[in-house]
Amino acid sequence: MADITESPEWSALAAHQAEIAGRHLRELFADDPGRAGRMTVTAGDLHLDYSKHRVTGETIGLLTALAERAGLRARIEAMFTGERINVSENRAALHTALRIPPGETLTVDGQDVAGDVHAVLDKMADFSRRVRSGEWTGFTGKRITTVVNIGIGGSDLGPAMAYEALGDYADAGISCRFVSNIDPADILGKLDGLDPEQTLFVVSSKTFGTLETLTNAKVARRWLVERLGDDAAVSRHFVAVSTNAERVAEFGIDPANMFVFWDWVGGRYSLDAAIGLSLMIAIGGEAFREMLAGFREIDEHFRTAPFEANMPVLMGLLGVWYTDFFGAQTRAVLPYAQRLSRFPAYLQQLTMESNGKSVRADGAPVVAQTGEIFWGEPGTNGQHAFYQLLHQGTRLVPADFIGFAEPFEEPAVDGPAGMHDLLMANMFAQTSALAFGRTAEEIAAEGTPAELVPHKVMPGNRPTSTILAPKLTPKTLGSLVALYEHVVFVEGTIWGIDSFDQWGVELGKVMAMDLVPALTSAEPPAGGEPDASTAALVRRYRELR
Ligand code: F6P
Numbered sequence: 001m002a003d004i005t006e007s008p009e010w011s012a013l014a015a016h017q018a019e020i021a022g023r024h025l026r027e028l029f030a031d032d033p034g035r036a037g038r039m040t041v042t043a044g045d046l047h048l049d050y051s052k053h054r055v056t057g058e059t060i061g062l063l064t065a066l067a068e069r070a071g072l073r074a075r076i077e078a079m080f081t082g083e084r085i086n087v088s089e090n091r092a093a094l095h096t097a098l099r100i101p102p103g104e105t106l107t108v109d110g111q112d113v114a115g116d117v118h119a120v121l122d123k124m125a126d127f128s129r130r131v132r133s134g135e136w137t138g139f140t141g142k143r144i145t146t147v148v149n150i151g152i153g154g155s156d157l158g159p160a161m162a163y164e165a166l167g168d169y170a171d172a173g174i175s176c177r178f179v180s181n182i183d184p185a186d187i188l189g190k191l192d193g194l195d196p197e198q199t200l201f202v203v204s205s206k207t208f209g210t211l212e213t214l215t216n217a218k219v220a221r222r223w224l225v226e227r228l229g230d231d232a233a234v235s236r237h238f239v240a241v242s243t244n245a246e247r248v249a250e251f252g253i254d255p256a257n258m259f260v261f262w263d264w265v266g267g268r269y270s271l272d273a274a275i276g277l278s279l280m281i282a283i284g285g286e287a288f289r290e291m292l293a294g295f296r297e298i299d300e301h302f303r304t305a306p307f308e309a310n311m312p313v314l315m316g317l318l319g320v321w322y323t324d325f326f327g328a329q330t331r332a333v334l335p336y337a338q339r340l341s342r343f344p345a346y347l348q349q350l351t352m353e354s355n356g357k358s359v360r361a362d363g364a365p366v367v368a369q370t371g372e373i374f375w376g377e378p379g380t381n382g383q384h385a386f387y388q389l390l391h392q393g394t395r396l397v398p399a400d401f402i403g404f405a406e407p408f409e410e411p412a413v414d415g416p417a418g419m420h421d422l423l424m425a426n427m428f429a430q431t432s433a434l435a436f437g438r439t440a441e442e443i444a445a446e447g448t449p450a451e452l453v454p455h456k457v458m459p460g461n462r463p464t465s466t467i468l469a470p471k472l473t474p475k476t477l478g479s480l481v482a483l484y485e486h487v488v489f490v491e492g493t494i495w496g497i498d499s500f501d502q503w504g505v506e507l508g509k510v511m512a513m514d515l516v517p518a519l520t521s522a523e524p525p526a527g528g529e530p531d532a533s534t535a536a537l538v539r540r541y542r543e544l545r
Contacts, residue, residue: 004066004069004070004494004495004496005368009065009068010069012065013062013063013321013325014325016058017325020055020056020059021326023054025461025463026436026437026460026461029051032056035051036051038051039051039053041305041311043297043305043483044479046298046311046467046476048315048465049465052431052463052465052466055321060317061308063314063321064307064308064313067313067490067493070493070496072307072490072493072494075489075493076303076489079093079096080303081108082097082108082264085500086266086498086500087362088498088501089263089500089501091264092108092264093264093266093269093500094108094113094262094264094265095264095272095273097113097117097264098272098295099272099292099296099482100113100114100117101293108264120259120261120274121285121288123259124274124285125289127259127277128277128280128288129284129285131200132172132174138198138233138236138237139230140197142198144198145173145175145195145198146174146175146177146194147174147175147278147281148176148177148190148194148201148220149178149179149202149204149277150179150187150216150217151202151204151205152180152181153180153210153267153268153349154206154266155205155210155213155270156178156204157342157349158268158270158275159176159204159275159279160342160346161342162271162477163176163178164340165337165340165342165472166282166283166291166339166472169284169473169474170283171284172281172282172284174282175282176281176282177190177194178190179220180213180216181212182215182216186216187216187219196224196227197228199224200237200239200281201217201238201239202239203217203238203240203242203251204242205241206242206270207247208240208242208243208244208248209244214251220238221234221252224237234252234253235254238252239253239257239258240259241258241259241261241275241277242260243260243263245260259274259277260274266500268349268353268354269485271481272291272295276288287474290474290478291478294475294476294478294480294482295478295481296478296482297475297479297482298478298483299482312484312487312490315400315465315487316487316489316490316491316494318465319331319372319398320490320491320495322463323372323491324368324369327369328396329395330375330395330397331373331375331397331398332382332399332400333347333402334376334402334427334430335376335378335379335401336378336379336401336404336424336427337378337402337472338378340472341377343402344374344375344376347374347484348374348375351371351487352374353502353505354492354499354500354502355488355492355495356370357371357495357498357504359497360495360496361498370491370495370497372491380423383426387430390462391459391462396463398465399465401430401466401467402466402467402480403467403469404469404472405469405470405471406470408471408472431464434460435460435462435464437462438456438457438458438460439457443457510527511527511530514527515527515530515538519541519542
C-alpha cells in the first residue's frame with residue numbers, strides 16, 4: 001500500500017496550506033464574494049454551507065484530487081457491494097444494506113442480504129405493533145408502558161441518541177430508558193419507579209458476551225422474577241437483539257423473541273439494524289422506515305455525487321485538511337437542537353472507535369495524524385460554557401453547527417421573537433463571529449478604553465460548517481447519521497486505515513477481569529501481579545472498602 005503522504009497530491013496540499021494559512025476568512029470573502037453562494041451542497045433534506053472554511057476553490061480541487069489518489073471512488077463501491085473491507089476481521093462493512101428499500105436486491109456471497117434485512121425489519125415492525133397496541137402484554141396481562149434497553153457502546157448510544165432526538169414522535173404512550181454502565185447506579189436509577197408488570201427489557205448486544213450488558217441483564221431478570229414471583233415471566237418481559245443465538249438461548253431468552261443482525265454490521269453502525277428495536281417500539285415501524293429513507297437518501301448521494309459536490313466527501317476531506325495540514329486535534333459538533341443532546345456522544349463512538357488507529361489496514365504504521373477528537377454540546381448552552389476558547393483561545397477548533405428551520409413545537413412568549421428564532425439567531429451569529437471576529441480598530445472605534453482593546457479582540461478565522469435542515473424528523477435524523485458515517489469512511493480511506501475494527505478496546509477488558517479476584521479477595525490477580533502503581537491502588541481500594 002502506497003503511503004498517501006508521499007503522493008504528489010499530499011505535497012501539493014502542504015504547499016497550498018502554507019499560502020492559505022496566512023489568509024483570513026475576511027480576505028477570502030472580500031476577494032470572492034460569490035463563495036457564500038457557491039460553497040454549499042444540498043443532499044436530500046440537508047443543506048451544508050462550507051464557505052466559512054479556510055479553503056478556496058483551489059483547495060477543494062486539491063483535496064478531491066487526494067481523494068482520487070486514495071482510490072475513494074473504488075472504496076465506496078467496495079463498501080456498498082459488500083467487499084470485505086474490514087480486513088482485520090475479514091468482514092464486509094455493509095451497514096448501507098440496512099436501508100435498502102423494499103423491492104431492491106443485494107446478493108453478497110450468494111446470500112440475499114436485502115431479503116434478510118427486510119425479514120428482520122418486518123419482524124421488528126410486527127413486534128413493535130403488538131407492543132404498541134397492547135396486543136403483546138406482560139406476564140400478568142397488562143400492557144407494556146416502559147421499554148428498558150440494556151446495551152452498551154453501539155448497542156446503546158445509537159438508540160439512546162435517536163430516542164432522545166425523536167422523543168416528540170413517541171406516540172404510543174411507551175417510554176424508553178437506557179441502561180449501559182456497569183456502575184450499579186445506572187440500573188438502579190433506571191429501575192426506580194418502574195412497574196415490573198408493564199416493563200419490557202430489550203437486551204441488546206451484538207456478541208451477547210459483553211460484561212456490562214450481561215451483568216445488567218441478570219440484575220434486571222432477578223428484579224423482575226422477584227417481583228412477579230415466577231421464572232416463566234421472563235419470556236414475556238425479555239427480548240434480545242444480537243448476532244449470537246446460542247448465547248441468547250443460554251441466557252434464557254426465547255429464541256423466538258430474538259431479533260438478529262449480522263457480523264457485517266459494526267456495533268457503532270447498528271442503530272438502523274435490529275439494535276433500533278427500542279426506538280421502533282417508541283416511534284412505530286412507519287417512522288422507523290422514514291428514518292431509513294433518510295439514511296438511504298444520503299447513501300445514494302454519497303455513492304453518486306461528484307466529489308466536489310458530495311457532502312460527506314467534502315466534510316471528510318475538510319477533516320483531513322485541518323487534522324493533517326493545520327494540526328487541529330478536535331472537531332466540535334454543536335447542534336442547535338436540545339433534542340440532539342446525545343448526538344456528540346454518539347458521534348464520539350462512531351468517529352473515534354472507527355478512526356482512532358495508528359496502523360494502516362496493511363499493518364504498517366500511519367505517518368499522518370488520524371482520528372479527530374469529536375466533542376460537543378447543544379447550543380446555546382455551550383456558548384455559556386466553552387465557546388470562549390473557541391473564539392479567543394490559542395487552539396484551532398473546527399466546528400460543525402447543526403440547526404433546523406422549524407421546531408417541533410414552541411410556546412408563546414412575550415417579546416419580539418419566538419424561542420426558535422432566538423435559538424437560530426444565536427447559531428448564525430456564532431458562525432459569523434467565529435469566522436470574521438472583530439479587529440482592534442473596530443473595537444477601539446466603539447470607544448473601548450485602550451487597555452481593554454486587546455482583551456476584546458476577536459481573532460476570527462475559525463472555520464465552521466453549517467448544516468441546516470427543515471425540521472428534526474426521523475428522516476432528517478437518518479440523513480445526519482448517514483452523513484457522519486460516510487465522513488468517517490472518507491477520512492479512513494484517505495488515512496488508509498480499517499475504520500471498522502476496534503482492537504484497542506480489548507486489552508482493558510481482559511485486564512479488568514484479571515484484576516477482579518484482587519479486588520474481591522486477597523487473591524492475586526489472575527494475570528499475575530499488576531504494575532506497582534495499580535497494585536498499590538488496589539490495596540488502597542481494599543482498605544477503603
Ligand atoms: O468494547 C467496544 C464494543 O465492542 C463496541 O464496538 C460495541 O458497540 C460495544 O462494545 C458493545 O458490544 P456488544 O454489542 O457486542 O455488546
